Amino acid sequence: MSAAGWALDVACRLVAIGVFVGAVEQWSVREQFQPGGVLFTPAHRMSRVRALVSGRHTLAVLVLAQLTTALVVLASGVETVLGWAALCVLTIAFVALRWFRRSGGDGAEQMASIVLISTVLVAPAFPGDARLALGVGFIAAQSVLAYSTSGIAKLVSPVWRDGTGLAGILSTIDHGTPALGQWLVRHPTLSKLASWGTIAFECAFVLVLVLPPPLAAGMLLAGLAFHAACAALMGLNSFLWAFPATYPCVWVAAGFVRGLASG
Amino acid sequence: MTLPDGALLGALTIVFTLWLLASIPNQFRWEWWDNTARRDVLALLPRWTFFAPRPGRHxxxxxxxxxxxxxxxxxxxxxxxxxxxxxxxxxxxxxxxxxxxxxxxxxxxxxxxxxxxxxxxxxxxxxxxxxxxxxxxxxxxxxxxxxxxxxxxxxxxxxxxxxxxxxxxxxxxxxxxxxx
Known part of the structure; x- marks a missing residue:
């Protein structure tokens, strides 16, 4: 197995776990997809194509397709023809459910789509190292773009720089842990420190491509801890799978970059 | 089984390059771009700003x-x-x-x-x-x-x-x- 093949395989298995959880979560709120539910799309707001494929059992079919194919991908990886075929169906079902649902999506779904679609396109089940390297490079580039954009957007924000933004977010029920948020409101210096820690980590993430391997590994471990904290304190459980899923690709891409730099 | 790698590689390079290039303006709230991005019905263009610059605090x-x-x-x-x-x-x-x-x-x-x-x-x-x-x-x-x-x-x-x-x-x- 090539390094690029390994990276795509691990990435897709991690994304498959997240997709599996997301599919079960959506099934558990299936009443919200019914008329009057928050996730229901009335016929008059549907495009002609969506109206054609939307029926009583659309949600069940798409959820079932995601669950079964996610299990196949987890079990066999994506470097076998069976695993790659399952990945194709998983990707179609995942993108279709996002399109069918129309709202309620998040950045984790976007990253999962990027990993799934690009791996389907480079087809790791068939020989072609250059093709796989292209997929790995694309996923790594999107990952670096994601952290850099998020870091810079926080850096230019006065409420992130003074720490009140973080304390405010964590004070909410939807995206926080209100007791911790209020504690940070009472301790503004710590809130500012945590804010700047987040900004520094996200802005510096791009350095993972050029740092020596031990430091790059430390940076990725810090990223994993960051997403674990976001899942526990902010309820961003889907990010815990989708973003670390890109790390194997970032790791392999960093190897390419170091190889280029050393000639 | 081998896919025709030359042509496929070229096509994939174009697709990934365009996808990445289109992702960059999507990080900004430019009206001219938003009108274009509205056609992205499958939500393939990501926006990575996450809780910034104006985080929801309510x-x-x-x-x-x-x-x-x-x-x-x-x-x-x-x-x-x-x-x-x-x-x-x-x-x-x-x-x-x-x-x-x-x-x-x-x-x-x-x-x-x-x-x-x-x-x-x-x-x-x-x-x-x-x-x-x-x-x-x-x-x-x-x-x-x-x-x-x-x-x-x-x-x-x-x-x-x-x-x-x-x-x-x-x-x-x-x-x-x-x-x-």
């Missing part, structure tokens, strides 16, 4: 009340089921509903704040208003009420923190809508 709640014979009933919150805090790291099905409620509610608040909205009743025709009204009308009456009421009304309320004595900011009050 929870948005939809409260509804029924009117009977000209008298208003008690306000009550449209159902929300946040999972147990210890479970949220792995299981958070409420996130899809909350995100939709927050995005739609904020869209309505922004639309109502526009100068052209004024005191006009045309806000009732706004897509976000109609969407929320659909949820509100479909909500069952309170368990203790035998009569469903003649009309229903909703408000959008912002809160910060979960404390019992928290401040409630009313961000939008709807018209009363007769029940059919």
């Amino acid at each position: 929870d948005l709640h939809i409260l509804i009340r029924d009117w009977s014979a000209g008298s208003p009933g008690q306000w009550r919150e449209l159902e929300r089921r946040p999972p147990a805090p210890w479970l949220r790291a792995f299981w958070n099905p409420d996130r899809f509903v909350r995100k939709t409620v927050t995005d739609t509610g904020n869209a309505l608040i922004r639309a109502a704040a526009r100068p052209e909205a004024g005191s006009s009743t045309s806000i009732q025709l706004h897509a976000a208003y109609l969407e929320i009204l659909g949820w509100v009308v479909a909500a069952p009456p309170p368990v203790q009420d035998t009569s469903p009421g003649d009309a229903r009304q909703f408000v959008l309320v912002r809160t910060q923190t979960a404390r019992p004595g928290r401040r409630l900011d009313v961000a939008f009050i709807s018209f009363e809508h007769p029940r059919l």
Whole structure:
């Protein structure tokens, strides 16, 4: 197995776990997809194509397709023809459910789509190292773009720089842990420190491509801890799978970059 | 089995390059780009700004009340089921509903704040208003009420923190809508 093949395989298995959880979560709120539910799309707001494929059992079919194919991908990886075929169906079902649902999506779904679609396109089940390297490079580039954009957007924000933004977010029920948020409101210096820690980590993430391997590994471990904290304190459980899923690709891409730099 | 790698590699290079290049302007709120990005029906172009530069520091709640014979009933919150805090790291099905409620509610608040909205009743025709009204009308009456009421009304309320004595900011009050 090539390094690029390994990276795509691990990435897709991690994304498959997240997709599996997301599919079960959506099934558990299936009443919200019914008329009057928050996730229901009335016929008059549907495009002609969506109206054609939307029926009583659309949600069940798409959820079932995601669950079964996610299990196949987890079990066999994506470097076998069976695993790659399952990945194709998983990707179609995942993108279709996002399109069918129309709202309620998040950045984790976007990253999962990027990993799934690009791996389907480079087809790791068939020989072609250059093709796989292209997929790995694309996923790594999107990952670096994601952290850099998020870091810079926080850096230019006065409420992130003074720490009140973080304390405010964590004070909410939807995206926080209100007791911790209020504690940070009472301790503004710590809130500012945590804010700047987040900004520094996200802005510096791009350095993972050029740092020596031990430091790059430390940076990725810090990223994993960051997403674990976001899942526990902010309820961003889907990010815990989708973003670390890109790390194997970032790791392999960093190897390419170091190889280029050393000639 | 071998795929024709030369042509495929070239095509993939073009696809990934275009996808990455199109992702960059999508990080900004440029009107000229937003008009183009609106055609991305499969939401393939990511936006990675996450809680920045203006993070949401409030929870948005939809409260509804029924009117009977000209008298208003008690306000009550449209159902929300946040999972147990210890479970949220792995299981958070409420996130899809909350995100939709927050995005739609904020869209309505922004639309109502526009100068052209004024005191006009045309806000009732706004897509976000109609969407929320659909949820509100479909909500069952309170368990203790035998009569469903003649009309229903909703408000959008912002809160910060979960404390019992928290401040409630009313961000939008709807018209009363007769029940059919």
